[in-house]
Structure formats: structure tokens, C-alpha cells
Amino acid sequence: MPRIVKHPELRREELLNHAQALFLTHGYDKASLNDVIAAAGISKGAFYHYFPSKEALLEALAERFARQALAGVQDVLADPALDPLGRLNALLAKSRQAKIETAAEAWALFETLFRPENLVLFHRINLAASASFSPVLVEIIRQGVEDGTFRTFDAEGVADIVMQFGMATHDVIAKAFASGSDADLEIAIEALEKRVRLYEIALDRILGLPDGSIRIGEPGYVRAVMAARRANPSPSAAAASRKSR
Amino acid sequence: MPRIVKHPELRREELLNHAQALFLTHGYDKASLNDVIAAAGISKGAFYHYFPSKEALLEALAERFARQALAGVQDVLADPALDPLGRLNALLAKSRQAKIETAAEAWALFETLFRPENLVLFHRINLAASASFSPVLVEIIRQGVEDGTFRTFDAEGVADIVMQFGMATHDVIAKAFASGSDADLEIAIEALEKRVRLYEIALDRILGLPDGSIRIGEPGYVRAVMAARRANPSPSAAAASRKSR
DNA sequence: TGAGGAATAGACCATTGGTCGGTATAATAG
DNA sequence: CTATTATACCGACCAATGGTCTATTCCTCA
Numbered sequence: 323m324p325r326i327v328k329h330p331e332l333r334r335e336e337l338l339n340h341a342q343a344l345f346l347t348h349g350y351d352k353a354s355l356n357d358v359i360a361a362a363g364i365s366k367g368a369f370y371h372y373f374p375s376k377e378a379l380l381e382a383l384a385e386r387f388a389r390q391a392l393a394g395v396q397d398v399l400a401d402p403a404l405d406p407l408g409r410l411n412a413l414l415a416k417s418r419q420a421k422i423e424t425a426a427e428a429w430a431l432f433e434t435l436f437r438p439e440n441l442v443l444f445h446r447i448n449l450a451a452s453a454s455f456s457p458v459l460v461e462i463i464r465q466g467v468e469d470g471t472f473r474t475f476d477a478e479g480v481a482d483i484v485m486q487f488g489m490a491t492h493d494v495i496a497k498a499f500a501s502g503s504d505a506d507l508e509i510a511i512e513a514l515e516k517r518v519r520l521y522e523i524a525l526d527r528i529l530g531l532p533d534g535s536i537r538i539g540e541p542g543y544v545r546a547v548m549a550a551r552r553a554n555p556s557p558s559a560a561a562a563s564r565k566s567r
Numbered sequence: 568m569p570r571i572v573k574h575p576e577l578r579r580e581e582l583l584n585h586a587q588a589l590f591l592t593h594g595y596d597k598a599s600l601n602d603v604i605a606a607a608g609i610s611k612g613a614f615y616h617y618f619p620s621k622e623a624l625l626e627a628l629a630e631r632f633a634r635q636a637l638a639g640v641q642d643v644l645a646d647p648a649l650d651p652l653g654r655l656n657a658l659l660a661k662s663r664q665a666k667i668e669t670a671a672e673a674w675a676l677f678e679t680l681f682r683p684e685n686l687v688l689f690h691r692i693n694l695a696a697s698a699s700f701s702p703v704l705v706e707i708i709r710q711g712v713e714d715g716t717f718r719t720f721d722a723e724g725v726a727d728i729v730m731q732f733g734m735a736t737h738d739v740i741a742k743a744f745a746s747g748s749d750a751d752l753e754i755a756i757e758a759l760e761k762r763v764r765l766y767e768i769a770l771d772r773i774l775g776l777p778d779g780s781i782r783i784g785e786p787g788y789v790r791a792v793m794a795a796r797r798a799n800p801s802p803s804a805a806a807a808s809r810k811s812r
Numbered sequence: 813t814g815a816g817g818a819a820t821a822g823a824c825c826a827t828t829g830g831t832c833g834g835t836a837t838a839a840t841a842g
Numbered sequence: 843c844t845a846t847t848a849t850a851c852c853g854a855c856c857a858a859t860g861g862t863c864t865a866t867t868c869c870t871c872a
Contacts, residue, residue: 325836325851333850355829365852366830372850376829441690479765486731520724527772570820572868578819600860610821611861617819621860 337362350443388450406466411537418539473530487521511545582607595688633695651711659783718775732766756790
């Protein structure tokens with residue numbers, strides 16, 4: 323086999339890309355290392371030059387996810403015009419929006435992300451994301467408590483709850499995307515909107531705010547995005563769903 | 568090898584017991600099928616006579632866990648003297664108590680249950696438990712809404728939140744047990760108590776109850792149980808921690 | 813008693829994550 | 843422009859894993 327040398331950073335990035343595609347479509351356990359290196363077009367030796375184990379590859383992938391997610395909300399965090407409530411709302415709305423758009427972008431991908439075989443990958447991503455986001459949330463809540471907007475005795479605890487809600491939303495979204503018929507989809511979207519409304523009110527009350535203060539994205543936004551995507555599915559999603567084993 | 572025939576039900580139960588011990592101590596992935604059948608003293612053929620796969624064994628184990636858990640709260644569910652709030656409180660208290668006592672009973676076991684390698688097992692148990700408990704919770708909440716005790720527009724959603732809180736508590740308990748020094752333990756217990764207080768108030772507010780209505784077990788209970796166990800560790804826990812690989 | 817199914821044994825298999833000795837290429841020094 | 847070293851890469855090899863298969867023994871019941 324001809325020996326192909328690439329810039330290490332590029333090679334590493336490629337490896338992560340192929341691993342991501344395979345892990346997401348087949349699950350971390352089912353996607354074998356040989357699959358990954360075959361897709362990336364490298365040898366065993368080359369792989370183990372970059373990562374000490376398959377596990378480490380997963381870890382690196384999760385970290386990259388988390389890094390990207392955090393980068394996506396950096397503007398909200400930096401905006402000096404926002405007060406704590408506004409910042410929290412903007413953060414929630416943005417992460418929800420990102421979630422839905424990612425889902426719409428990679429439809430078939432998301433359909434599988436929540437299947438049991440993807441539990442490990444999913445959990446690792448969430449772990450990494452939590453590690454990144456928790457301090458940020460805590461800081462926002464602390465500030466809100468300080469200036470009297472929020473009323474709670476446990477900022478870390480509330481931050482955890484917020485992230486729990488975020489993760490749970492994932493599940494509901496997954497159900498929406500997993501639904502077969504359009505009628506099912508409609509029901510699932512309805513359930514998602516209802517759940518989000520519940521989370522909004524729950525957060526309002528946990529933070530001691532008047533009902534309606536927390537607003538996680540526009541109602542109806544999900545339906546609009548998904549309807550648009552259904553009508554005009556992305557090519558990547560179609561490709562992913564085609565290559566079944 | 569001499570051929571030993573046992574009553575199928577007994578054999579199955581034995582298999583589950585040995586699998587449980589091995590999965591909990593070493594994790595689902597790391598505990599190999601050969602380990603399990605060696606511990607159970609049977610052959611490959613015998614194993615596959617009972618379970619179609621290692622996965623199925625895990626599934627059966629999770630189901631047994633969930634069944635036992637549900638059986639443990641049956642009296643609370645059946646008690647006609649309890650109103651919805653009382654029933655919910657009793658349920659929460661009991662499940663918390665069971666959690667802590669299980670943890671104390673199988674100390675070393677719990678220390679490992681929340682390690683990453685046990686994620687799969689843990690998730691399966693929770694999945695099965697959720698499936699059992701969710702309808703029960705929904706029913707209690709519905710009744711509470713009906714008689715005016717609770718105020719919420721989404722009983723299923725609130726039930727989900729309650730179970731999310733339960734699962735999150737797991738994590739905090741795990742941290743408590745994972746702590747090395749006694750000082751660390753003290754801090755972790757403090758954090759646990761704080762978190763439980765937060766969940767209580769959060770549930771109060773989500774359900775539209777006056778603060779202090781929901782009471783998940785006695786404060787200080789955790790510390791008492793754990794102190795007692797630390798002083799007098801159970802033999803099974805000691806054995807489990809001894810047999811490292 | 814004997815036939816047939818349930819229960820058990822263990823050799824065997826493909827695949828998996830991981831190791832290892834070696835080779836080509838890039839970077840650096842002389 | 844070499845010589846040397848470090849890095850990137852290759853692929854044969856390995857033990858262990860989950861799973862299959864055939865053969866045997868045991869129990870049941872007609």
C-alpha cells in the first residue's frame with residue numbers, strides 16, 4: 323500500500339470526522355476500529371499513533387462537540403447589554419435553536435443518535451458539554467441572584483437542573499424525529515412544545531421569577547423548521563440513511 | 568466435566584445473580600461472558616440455552632431490578648389512607664431510603680456503579696425502572712390535580728421531572744460514596760442534602776404547592792446511615808472491593 | 813421402556829481492540 | 843548537500859470476546 327503522509331492536524335481531524343460519521347450511524351460499540359481506519363484510509367499503526375485507544379477517540383470526539391457548542395454561544399456570553407435573565411433566555415433559546423437546526427440538518431443522523439447503541443457516545447458528549455456549560459450557567463445565575471432578579475439558594479443545583487432539562491429535551495426531540503408518519507410527527511412536535519412550556523414555567527418558579535419570564539425559543543419555531551426540512555431534506559441526511567449495513 | 572442439571576428457574580436466577588455481581592463490580596463491558604459462565608459454573612451452551620445474547624442477559628437483569636423496586640413500594644401505592652401529596656411524599660421518601668440503604672449495603676458495589684464503565688447497566692436499569700414507575704407517578708399526579716392539591720397542566724411532564732430528579736440524586740449519592748477521605752465524604756453528604764432540599768422546593772413550586780410540602784426523607788438520615796456503615800462495613804462490600812483484577 | 817425434548821458440555825469460529833517491529837518521509841543539524 | 847533523528851505510517855500478529863454448532867446426558871411422560 324502506498325504510504326500517504328498528511329499534516330498531523332489534518333489527519334487527526336479527518337479521523338475524528340470519519341469516527342463521528344460511523345459512531346453516529348452505527349453506534350460506538352458497533353462501529354469497529356477497523357471500520358474507522360478503513361473509512362479514514364489509514365493503517366492500525368497510524369491510528370494508534372494518534373489515539374491510545376478507541377475510548378480515547380470517543381473522548382476526543384466528545385470534547386470537540388462540546389468545544390463547538392460552547393463556541394456557538396460565545397456572543398451571548400460576551401454581550402454586555404444583557405442582564406442575567408436576558409442572558410439566560412438568550413442562552414436557552416440559542417442552544418435550543420442549535421439543537422433543532424442540527425437535528426434538521428442531519429435528520430437521519432439524529433434519528434439514530436438516541437438509539438440505545440448510541441448511549442455511550444451521547445453520554446460522553448453530554449458529559450463534556452456539561453463540563454463546559456455548567457460554570458457559565460452558574461455564573462449567570464449567581465449574577466442574577468446578586469442583583470435580585472433570581473431567588474435561589476443553590477446556583478449549582480439550579481444550573482444542573484437547567485442542563486437536565488436540556489438533556490431531556492433531546493429525548494423529546496428524538497421522539498419527534500423518530501416518528502414515522504406525518505401524523506405521528508405532528509403529535510410529537512405538539513408534545514415537544516408542551517414539554518418546553520413546562521420547563522419554562524418550572525424554571526420560572528425554581529428561580530423565583532414571575533411565570534412567563536423564561537422563554538426558551540419561539541413557540542411554533544420547531545414546526546416551521548421541521549416542515550421546511552421535510553419538504554427539502556438535506557443531501558447528507560439522505561446519504562446517511564441510505565448506507566445501512 | 569460432570570454434568571449438573573438444575574431446575575431451569577433456579578439456574579436462571581443463579582445466572583442473573585452472578586451476572587449482577589460481575590456487572591456491578593467490573594462493569595457490563597469488562598465483565599466477559601466467560602467470566603459469567605465460569606462464576607455460574609456452567610458451559611457456553613447452557614448459557615445460550617437461557618439467554619440469546621449477553622445483551623439479553625443485561626436486559627433481564629434490568630427488568631428484575633425494576634420489578635423488585637416496584638414491589639418495594641407496593642404498600643405505599645395500595646395504602647387507601649394516603650392523599651395524593653402524602654402518597655407522593657411516601658413514594659419519594661421510600662425510594663430515596665431504598666437507594667441509600669442499597670448503597671450502604673453494597674458500598675464497594677455502589678462505588679463502581681456510577682463509574683463510566685457501568686453506564687450501560689445503569690441506563691438499562693433506569694429505563695426499566697422508568698417504564699414501571701412513570702405510569703404510577705402520572706396517576707398520583709393526576710389524582711392530585713383532580714382534587715385540587717396539585718396545580719399543573721402536564722402530569723406526564725412533571726412525572727418525568729420527578730424521575731429526572733431521582734436519577735440526578737443517584738449521581739450525587741455516587742459522588743458521596745466515591746469520596747476518599749472522611750472530610751470529602753462530609754462535604755459530599757452536605758452537597759447531597761442541599762441538592763435534595765433544592766429538589767423538594769423545585770417540586771413544590773412546579774406542582775403549585777406551598778414551600779415545604781414535598782419532603783423527600785428526613786434531613787440527616789443519609790449521614791446517620793453512612794456513618795453506621797462506615798463504622799461497620801458489610802462483608803459483601805469488603806469482599807467486592809478485595810477482588811480487584 | 814423408550815422416545816423425544818430440554819438441559820448441558822465444550823470445541824470451534826470470525827471479529828475485535830490492541831501490540832509490535834519495521835519502513836518511509838519530513839525536519840534538523842553538520 | 844548529506845547525515846541523523848524524530849515523526850508519521852504500515853500491516854502482520856495476538857489474545858480475548860461474543861456467539862455458533864454438534865454431540866451428549868438427563869428428565870418426562872406416554
